Structures are given as structure tokens and as C-alpha cells.
Amino acid sequence: MSTNTKKSKTLYWLQAGGCSGDSMSILNMESPDLFSQLASLDIDVLWHPSLSTISAVEHDNMIQDLLSGNQKLDILCVEGNVVMGPDETGMFDTFRGKPKKDLINELSKIAHYVVAVGTCASFGGFGSHEGDEMGGIGLQQHHDKKGGYLGDDFTAKSGAKVINLPGCPIHPKALEFVLNMISRDLPIDLDKNATPTAYYAKTVHQGCTRNEHHEYRVEDNVFGEEGCMFFHLGCKGPTTHASCNTYLWNDVNSKTRAGVPCFGCTDVHFPHPNPFFETQTIAGTPMFLPEGVDRAYYLAYKDMAAAAAPDRLKTKKEEE
Numbered sequence: 001m002s003t004n005t006k007k008s009k010t011l012y013w014l015q016a017g018g019c020s021g022d023s024m025s026i027l028n029m030e031s032p033d034l035f036s037q038l039a040s041l042d043i044d045v046l047w048h049p050s051l052s053t054i055s056a057v058e059h060d061n062m063i064q065d066l067l068s069g070n071q072k073l074d075i076l077c078v079e080g081n082v083v084m085g086p087d088e089t090g091m092f093d094t095f096r097g098k099p100k101k102d103l104i105n106e107l108s109k110i111a112h113y114v115v116a117v118g119t120c121a122s123f124g125g126f127g128s129h130e131g132d133e134m135g136g137i138g139l140q141q142h143h144d145k146k147g148g149y150l151g152d153d154f155t156a157k158s159g160a161k162v163i164n165l166p167g168c169p170i171h172p173k174a175l176e177f178v179l180n181m182i183s184r185d186l187p188i189d190l191d192k193n194a195t196p197t198a199y200y201a202k203t204v205h206q207g208c209t210r211n212e213h214h215e216y217r218v219e220d221n222v223f224g225e226e227g228c229m230f231f232h233l234g235c236k237g238p239t240t241h242a243s244c245n246t247y248l249w250n251d252v253n254s255k256t257r258a259g260v261p262c263f264g265c266t267d268v269h270f271p272h273p274n275p276f277f278e279t280q281t282i283a284g285t286p287m288f289l290p291e292g293v294d295r296a297y298y299l300a301y302k303d304m305a306a307a308a309a310p311d312r313l314k315t316k317k318e319e320e
């Protein structure tokens with residue numbers, strides 16, 4: 001894919017401890033598609049494991065050129081977590097017989113920007129919880145703790161911290177936004193988890209077509225209805241920061257619009273140990289309420305709202 005020119009930004013995509021789901025997701029980028037987007041931003045993809053066709057020898061030479069400074073590296077995208085197992089050796093995930101974590105460290109030091117693509121790269125994700133032999137760790141954050149593999153003091157050559165783009169998988173729009181900003185040398189505003197506010201400030205709840213049902217506590221108890229899935233079916237939309245209901249997937253739909261609860265896949269602790277399709281409750285009400293809400297007021301309001309629910313919502317649900 002290399003069409004290197006002097007003004008191009010170069011991008012190297014490193015696949016670490018993950019399932020390649022993020023790569024599959026960005027291949028579904030639409031309007032524009034991935035290749036048109038990269039071309040319009042003049043981004044030169046030096047290497048992507050699913051897209052590049054150069055030989056292993058050419059790939060090795062490229063890495064040498066990168067590490068020696070003969071080839072500049074503007075954007076390092078890491079997909080998947082940094083594998084530390086077994087016993088901190090990193091030998092569960094290797095490149096040419098050496099732990100891949102060493103290559104991640106070396107490339108991070110020479111890149112102008114380091115982008116953690118997906119929840120595993122951002123916060124650890126799958127294989128990162130206590131007792132997981134894989135020993136996965138996020139690039140610069142482990143769950144809610146700063147530092148991760150590279151350490152809290154790490155900055156890329158541009159001076160920027162690792163940019164986290166969580167999601168399991170990542171929403172193509174989040175990557176599209178970051179590539180746009182970097183290619184234009186524009187600053188990216190990040191929140192406390194180093195995720196771009198432009199994409200992650202909103203919650204999944206905002207824009208869900210079931211909001212009116214949530215408002216009046218018209219609840220779904222089984223799948224296939226049109227009520228809100230927050231109270232029984234495990235929906236984490238009100239506590240999950242992502243724009244799935246603002247920028248629809250494939251410009252068509254989202255999980256909650258299609259009747260599947262939000263699993264909270266951008267959350268720092270994802271995957272959560274509790275069942276995905278069940279709401280954890282305290283005395284019959286959800287354990288985790290929408291952010292910033294007072295429990296006592298919320299419960300009082302929801303009881304009153306349920307009593308005031310319009311017939312058209314209740315009737316529609318009863319007819320299903």
C-alpha cells in the first residue's frame with residue numbers, strides 16, 4: 001500500500017493481543033470507505049497485517065528502517081493488548097521469536113503519535129483481568145489505572161500521550177476522526193481516559209430510539225419487544241461513553257436500536273464479569289444508574305414516570 005511522498009503521514013499497524021475485530025470494523029468504514037479516506041488524508045500505510053502484501057523479508061527491512069530512523073513513523077496504531085504472559089516474559093505473543101511487547105516499546109518511542117485501537121489496546125480488555133494467564137495490559141492505561149505498559153510519563157515524539165479509542169470493536173468513526181485530526185496537525189481534546197471528547201463525551205443512551213420508553217419506565221422483560229432494556233436486560237447505554245447512537249454503524253443502525261442491550265464495550269473494565277443480558281439490581285432497581293443521578297430521586301421519579309406512562313407506549317408493548 002506504500003505510496004510514500006514527502007508530505008504523507010506514515011502509519012504502521014501493529015497487531016498485538018487481540019482478535020483483529022478492530023481491523024474488520026474499519027474495513028466496514030463507509031462514506032468514505034477506508035481506502036478513499038486514507039487517500040484523501042494522504043496517509044501512507046507502511047504495514048497492516050490484513051492489507052499489506054510485502055514479503056516477510058521486506059517487512060523486516062522496513063522495521064529496521066523505522067528503528068534506525070531511515071523511515072519516519074508518524075502514526076503507530078496498536079490493535080490488541082500488550083501480552084505480558086507467561087510470567088512477564090511476553091512469550092505468549094512473539095514477533096520473529098522475540099516478545100512482541102519489545103517491538104511495541106521500540107516503535108512507540110519513535111512514533112509521532114501512538115493510537116490504541118480498541119478496548120484491549122486502550123485498557124487491557126480481554127485477557128487482562130486477575131488470574132488471566134495471558135497477562136494483557138493496555139498501552140498506557142490498565143483498566144482505570146494510569147500507566148499501563150508504557151508508563152504514565154510516556155509521550156510520543158509529538159509530545160502527545162497515547163490516544164485511546166476503546167470499543168469492542170472500535171467504531172470506524174472514532175478512528176476516522178483521529179486520523180483526520182493528526183493528518184491536519186490539529187489538536188485532539190482528550191478526557192480523563194485519554195479518549196477524544198469529540199467521540200466519547202456522549203453516552204450510548206443519547207440518541208437511542210428507546211429513550212421515551214426509558215423516560216416512562218416502559219421496560220423490556222424479554223427480547224424482541226420495543227421497551228427499554230436498562231431495567232432487566234442488562235443495557236449499559238446510560239453509563240457507557242460512545243457515540244453508537246449518534247454515528248450509526250454502517251450509517252444504518254445500532255445495537256440498542258436493533259433490540260440488543262449495550263454491553264458497555266468502551267468501559268475501562270470491559271469485559272465485565274456479570275452476565276451481558278442481565279441487569280444487576282439492588283432491591284429490584286439497577287445497581288448502576290445513569291451517571292450523576294441521585295438514587296433516591298431517580299427511584300421516586302421513575303415510579304411516578306411509570307404511573308404517567310402514555311397508553312400508546314404501554315399498549316404497543318402489550319400488543320407485542
Ligand code: SF4
Binds near residue numbers: 204209211212227238
Ligand atoms: S435501551 Fe439502553 S440505550 Fe436505549 S433507552 Fe434504554 S437504557 Fe438507554
